[in-house]
Amino acid sequence: MALHVQTRKTASGDSGKTASGESGEIASRLLAWYDAHHRDLPWRIAPRELARGIRPDPYRVWLSEVMLQQTTVEAVKSYFRAFVEKWPDIDALAASPTEDVMKAWAGLGYYSRARNLKACADLVARQGGRFPDTQAGLRELPGIGAYTAAAIAAIAFDQPAAVVDGNVERVVSRLFSIVTPLSEAKSDIRTYVERMVPATRPGDFAQAMMDLGATICTPRQPRCMLCPLREDCSAIISGDAERFPVRLPKGEKPLRRGAAFVAVRGDGAILLRKRGDKGLLGGMTEVPTTGWTARIDGGTTAAAAPFPGNWRPAGKIGHVFTHFALELDVFKAMTDVAAPAGHFWSLADEIPGEALPTVMKKVIEAAIPGATKNQRVH
DNA sequence: AAGTCGGGGCA
DNA sequence: TGCCCAGACTT
Numbered sequence: 388m389a390l391h392v393q394t395r396k397t398a399s400g401d402s403g404k405t406a407s408g409e410s411g412e413i414a415s416r417l418l419a420w421y422d423a424h425h426r427d428l429p430w431r432i433a434p435r436e437l438a439r440g441i442r443p444d445p446y447r448v449w450l451s452e453v454m455l456q457q458t459t460v461e462a463v464k465s466y467f468r469a470f471v472e473k474w475p476d477i478d479a480l481a482a483s484p485t486e487d488v489m490k491a492w493a494g495l496g497y498y499s500r501a502r503n504l505k506a507c508a509d510l511v512a513r514q515g516g517r518f519p520d521t522q523a524g525l526r527e528l529p530g531i532g533a534y535t536a537a538a539i540a541a542i543a544f545d546q547p548a549a550v551v552d553g554n555v556e557r558v559v560s561r562l563f564s565i566v567t568p569l570s571e572a573k574s575d576i577r578t579y580v581e582r583m584v585p586a587t588r589p590g591d592f593a594q595a596m597m598d599l600g601a602t603i604c605t606p607r608q609p610r611c612m613l614c615p616l617r618e619d620c621s622a623i624i625s626g627d628a629e630r631f632p633v634r635l636p637k638g639e640k641p642l643r644r645g646a647a648f649v650a651v652r653g654d655g656a657i658l659l660r661k662r663g664d665k666g667l668l669g670g671m672t673e674v675p676t677t678g679w680t681a682r683i684d685g686g687t688t689a690a691a692a693p694f695p696g697n698w699r700p701a702g703k704i705g706h707v708f709t710h711f712a713l714e715l716d717v718f719k720a721m722t723d724v725a726a727p728a729g730h731f732w733s734l735a736d737e738i739p740g741e742a743l744p745t746v747m748k749k750v751i752e753a754a755i756p757g758a759t760k761n762q763r764v765h
Numbered sequence: 766a767a768g769t770c771g772g773g774g775c776a
Numbered sequence: 777t778g779c780c781c782a783g784a785c786t787t
Contacts, residue, residue, distance in 0.1 A: 459780090499784075500784080529784095530784070532784045533783085552782045593782090
């Protein structure tokens with residue numbers, strides 16, 4: 388294995404044995420810092436609770452880890468609370484229809500996660516309601532990849548798994564000043580983490596690495612002077628921790644355009660339809676739209692509407708996805724036609740609870756301000 | 766190995 | 777505006 392790094396002489400010591408038997412001073416320092424400075428999170432069992440014998444609930448660990456995939460802690464909190472309130476355990480989640488899960492997930496993004504979450508719940512419930520307690524077993528389940536399998540194994544089942552997420556990649560790439568682009572360095576980073584994982588408290592070690600990355604070893608302006616690993620860190624010496632991790636330059640984001648049509652009935656209902664289960668916004672609900680093409684020619688018109696009507700321009704909205712930007716011209720019409728095949732009328736007070744992704748809420752808000760928001764009770 | 770897949774917070 | 781976030785899955 389070629390490690391393209393500028394390593395620093397490693398501190399030696401016998402305390403804190405790692406799973407591989409090597410020195411674990413980094414783990415010891417990190418765990419001590421975690422005991423004093425860990426974040427208090429809704430899905431987390433704090434060190435003092437663990438010491439009292441309280442065990443993590445694998446269901447809650449799994450649910451939080453799936454929600455946290457490429458999603459910030461702050462964005463997840465309210466969704467996590469709503470989910471465990473509505474579905475306290477795996478059997479409750481398995482007993483609910485997928486459509487209800489999609490509605491509860493609306494706004495959180497990456498909607499294949501919600502579909503896989505439900506599929507995973509069904510599978511686990513059918514097999515007795517208990518999650519596998521090994522990385523390999525967890526990895527077989529839908530929506531659980533290398534990271535999530537390791538995280539659940541470490542946090543819920545106390546196994547010395549190498550948990551590598553974006554935080555860990557950043558921390559390790561700075562610890563060892565890894566100049567190799569991240570896409571090529573992942574294998575080496577995993578090896579480093581495997582050597583650091585302690586035999587005891589592997590779950591706290593994993594969470595400590597992530598807390599460190601989130602609060603101290605941040606992407607920009609890291610607070611190196613407060614870091615418990617500053618004595619171990621290669622990047623801090625040259626004072627350029629912020630240049631790590633090294634990433635390859637990314638391509639430009641194309642622009643796509645289209646039109647969206649908000650049909651409003653006399654009683655305030657609007658016409659919706661459900662997208663296919665796969666692909667962009669899979670399984671979510673939308674208003675009728677034209678295709679989203681890459682062409683930047685003349686604007687779209689009412690001629691592309693799903694059915695004839697007195698379509699009037701109702702503004703334009705923009706939305707940025709991961710790999711393209713979208714501009715939609717919004718048209719609005721009052722109509723009392725029967726819902727065309729594949730469409731349905733959604734009553735005004737049901738619209739806020741529909742499985743509408745954010746881009747579609749923008750479209751509806753452009754045509755009917757306040758329509759997607761829960762009405763206040765006075 | 767590269768592309769697809771949301772949305773929001775931050776400098 | 778660009779970058780990044782407790783990544784998974786497909787091709």
